[in-house]
Amino acid sequence: MEALKQKAKELLQKGDVKAVLGYAVGTGNVRRPHFARTPEQVDRLVLDEKCTQNLATYLTKHEVKHLGKVAVVALPATQRALLQLVAERQLRDDAICLLAMDGTEVKVLPSGAAVEQHLALKTDAMPTADKAMIEKLMAMTREQRWAYWQQELSRCVKCYACRNSCPMCYCEHCTMDCNRPQWVPVASHALGNLEYHMVRAMHLAGRCVECGECGRACPVGIPVHLLTFFAEESTAKQFGQRAGHSTKLDYALSTFKPDDKETFIR
Amino acid sequence: MTEKNIYLPYLMRITQITEESPAVKTFRLEFVDEVAAQNFNFKTGQFGLYSAFGEGESTFCIASSPTRKGYIECTFREVGRVTAALADKEVGDIVGFRGPYGNVFPLEAWKGKNLVFIAGGIALPPLRSVIWNCLDLRDWFKDITVVYGARSVADLVYKHELKEWNERTDINLVTTVDPGGETPDWTGKVGFVPPVVEQLGLSAENTVAIVCGPPIMIKLTLPVLEKLGFAPDQIFTTLENRMKCGLGKCGRCNTGSSYVCKDGPVYTLAQLNELPAEY
Amino acid sequence: MADTFKLTHENLDGLFAVLRKDGRRVLAPVDADGRTELNDVEKPGQVSKSYIQTIMSAKDVVFPKVERLLSYTTEPGSVELHDAEPHALPTVLFGVRPCEAKAFGALDAVFNWDYRDKFFNARLEKMAVIGVSCTKADDACFCTSVGGGPADTKGSDILLTPIDGGYLAEVLTDKGKAIQALAPQLFTPGNGVDKAMIAAKLEQAFDQPALTAKLPGMFENKLWEGQSLRCIGCGACAYVCPTCVCFDIQEEADPKQGQRLRCWDSCGFSMFTLHASGHNPRETQSARWRQRIYHKFSTYPERYQMLGCVGCGKCTRACPVDMNLREHLVEAANA
The missing domain is CATH 2.40.30.10 (Translation factors)
Incomplete structure (x- = not known):
């Protein structure tokens, strides 16, 4: 921890970055995202197993871009999101400055290539509980699964915490906010909720870095991350590539290759 | 019930x-x-x-x-x-x-005064209502001047009424279009609204100015009016914040604690100076 | 002065039965998969034993997340309008906390300060609140800083405070008396317990009147930018909030018919104030965060002579990035 603070202070003092984005202790000992712009703020940084938020979400926000270069204390999921954002040309490679822990040592990862290399050392499989839940859902009949999601999504109030916490939901104008045409009803009724979550899951197929932040962000505990996880897994199976593993990744669902098994485009 | x-x-x-x-x-x-x-x-x-x-x-x-x-x-x-x-x-x-x-333009309070209307582009409509109202009560007021500017001749709205006002002797209409927006037969002025207002040599004495237009026009016109001697309570404008209900409930039109749908849309510059610039 | 009685656990069972027999649904905090939700219950035994707060507020009883305001049918050259009537069910809210009970007053202020909103009023009329005092608070709570308290009676029709064997019952309003009148024998004489001894102790965190007085002069303070930097601009805080009342009006139609719906909205969304021209009076998240604070702590007192916040802390608990309102208010008060 001290090494991390040391490194953060060093980066700030040298002027390499304008802020260090990490985690701090919050209400009732939860962890919260924390922007450190002064040495005193750096002293509040913590990093432990309670830190969960995917901080890559912040890097595409106007207010954060406005700060200048930001170093990010990056969990593996944050690293994957960073790679995917570079692949989708939302971040420049030279905007990357990640602080990753390697044992007790702090590593500065200054480029996509460095992140790729560092990530390759780790395996960060989907949490067992999520995997089990997806298996359970897939073992259900179509009707049972429909009933399950109807029940879960009935609690949705469309606060968009799932969308806004997602590092890959960076669109300036989300389809949900478009009204010409009004693709999806704004109202949080059964149809509006269902269409929203279906559209979001489809939009994340081949792009979801499986951090699970959307599910954690949901104030009413809907496991919406299972939808995007499933979409990502299906894409991985069918196209043989995963989001968040390389800065050079073509979006599976909008890239045509001559050896694609579907022939409809020809 | x-x-x-x-x-x-x-x-x-x-x-x-x-x-x-x-x-x-x-x-x-x-x-x-x-x-x-x-x-x-x-x-x-x-x-x-x-x-x-x-x-x-x-x-x-x-x-x-x-x-x-x-x-x-x-x-x-x-x-x-x-x-x-x-x-x-x-x-x-x-x-x-x-x-x-919403609230209203205080015509009663303007009795016996000179009126200067300054509008840009699509912002003439709110002033058109009050201009016609004042023309229909013509003897309440002294001189009535209208300065109206648009990007081009094609962008001027209410062309028939502009013609009518131009022909009337009880209203002084000055129209202007941005440089490059004129047509060969254009007889009005060419130039932006603020300098055109400045050149008119208006007197602020016993006069109110009513200004409506895009934010940039308002921003550049206000200093001109101040220079001409207009006090903030002699200058009126309307705000157009987004609203859904119009009834003081939906919560989006407020600027500071003022609800544009209830306390506005008509404000004097003196009132706006007291509010945060959330418009 | 309220009439004070004792309501034993057995008699509460009886009261629930009587209320349901009277045709009212009883909504109460229920434990569901680790969350506390407000659900329809039949017996007190179903009510959560350990909750501090439900996640969502009870506001949807009077201000549903989607409400039809009108409908219409259209034909070329003609439109037929149909008024909408709220489907208001007789409802008893059991076990909401005093902070939340008080919040209905803040909603009422907006819905009725000028034009009267019949949808809200029809629902409010059919709702009664049996609040339950808090015996514990958490790090998100700050009711005592905003004029409330863990055993505050305001907003409850009957307030219950847990005592040995049941509850101390304060019957506070006509609606409360009407409930008592359904089964007066269930309410036994009180025993003079001091509820202040039982209620949670929560220290005042900041001086609210002083904060309200200084806010108009703090509009341009850098504080708001710093506080809002981690805000992700979602609507979780507003949607769980018992006093947040901002709404959108949405049209849903096909070529022959349509309806107009009132839907919850949030000042935290970037689209909230966006003009059709592309201009946005609250362009940044800090401007939107500031609006949230100012609306509750400056605009509300100025317009309605009350606060737009009851200190329930639901926003803090629901926030994915732990925007702690109490902490931010303390910071503003000390700025």
Whole structure:
């Protein structure tokens, strides 16, 4: 921890970055995202197993871009999101400055290539509980699964915490906010909720870095991350590539290759 | 006790459509219901929410004068879902109207004064209501001057009325278009509104100025008026914050603690100076 | 002065039965998969034993997340409008906390300060609140800083405070008396317990009147930018909030018919104030965060002579990035 603070202070003092984005202790000992712009703020940084938020979400926000270069204390999921954002040309490679822990040592990862290399050392499989839940859902009949999601999504109030916490939901104008045409009803009724979550899951197929932040962000505990996880897994199976593993990744669902098994485009 | 549904609009029939400029139209609307027509009253400065059934509601001022009875008019530019649907309507079609909402221009307080109206582009409609109202009460006021600018000759709205005002001797109309926006037969001025106002050599004494236009025009015109000696309480404008209800409830039109739908849309510069610049 | 009685656990069972027999649904905090939700219950035994707060507020009883305001049918050249009537069910809210009970007053202020909103009023009329005092608070709570308290009676029709064997019952309003009158024998004489001894102790965190007085002068303070930097601009805080009342009006239609719906909205969304022209009076998240604070702590007192915040802390608990309102208010008060 001290090494991390040391490194953060060093980066700030040298002027390499304008802020260090990490985690701090919050209400009732939860962890919260924390922007450190002064040495005193750096002293509040913590990093432990309670830190969960995917901080890559912040890097595409106007207010954060406005700060200048930001170093990010990056969990593996944050690293994957960073790679995917570079692949989708939302971040420049030279905007990357990640602080990753390697044992007790702090590593500065200054480029996509460095992140790729560092990530390759780790395996960060989907949490067992999520995997089990997806298996359970897939073992259900179509009707049972429909009933399950109807029940879960009935609690949705469309606060968009799932969308806004997602590092890959960076669109300036989300389809949900478009009204010409009004693709999806704004109202949080059964149809509006269902269409929203279906559209979001489809939009994340081949792009979801499986951090699970959307599910954690949901104030009413809907496991919406299972939808995007499933979409990502299906894409991985069918196209043989995963989001968040390389800065050079073509979006599976909008890239045509001559050896694609579907022939409809020809 | 059953209460009234404050969200129910009046049904209005479109009886006349005027194409003002590219993408800008004026509708004349008459009440479908006779009783509603008889009971309806508004004052100049007020606004309403106009519905295109199937698409929703949009907020604009009432652009006609309350002295002209039996109808209201609105002028709008096609920019979004509702205005696009309105623009597709034809004479005879039905639209909705909720209102009148908001405060008014204090015509009583302006009695005996000179009036200077300054408008830019699509912001003439709110002033058109008050200009006609003042012309219909012509002996209440001294000199009436209108400065109206648009990007180009094609962008000027109410062309017939501009012609009429130009011909009248009891109103001094100055029109201007941005450099490059003039046509070979253009007889008005060429230049932006603020310098045109400055060149007029207006006296601030016993005069009120009513300014409506795009933010940049307002921003550059205010210093000119101050230079001419206008005090903040002699300058009026209208705010056009986004609203959904018009009833002081939906929570989005406020600037500081002032609800534009209730306390506005008419403000003096003195009042605006007390509010945060959230408009 | 309220009439004070004792309501034993057995008699509460009886009261629930009587209320349901009277045709009212009883909504109460229920434990569901680790969350506390407000659900329809039949017996007190179903009510959560350990909750501090439900996640969502009870506001949807009077201000549903989607409400039909009107409908219409259209034909070429004609439109037929249909008024909408709220489908208001007789409802008893059991076990909401005093902070939340008080919040209905803040909603009422907006819905009725000028034009009267019949949808809200029809629902409010059919709702009664049996609040339950708090015996514990958490790090998100700050009711005592905003004029409330863990055993505050305001907003409850009957307030219950847990005591040995049941509850101390304060019957506070006509609606409360009407409930008592359904089964007066269930309410036994009180025993003079001092509820202040039982209620949670929560220290005042900041001086609210002083904060309200200084806010108009703090509009341009850098504080708001710093506080809002981690805000992700979602609507979780507003949607769980018992006093947040901002709404959108949405149209849903096909070529022949349509309806107008009132839907919850949030000042934290970037689209909230966006003009059709593209201009946005609250362009940044800090401007939107500031609006949230100012609306509750400056605009509300100025316009309605009350606060737009009851200190329940639901926003803090629901926030994915732990925007702690109490902490931010303390910071503003000390700025």
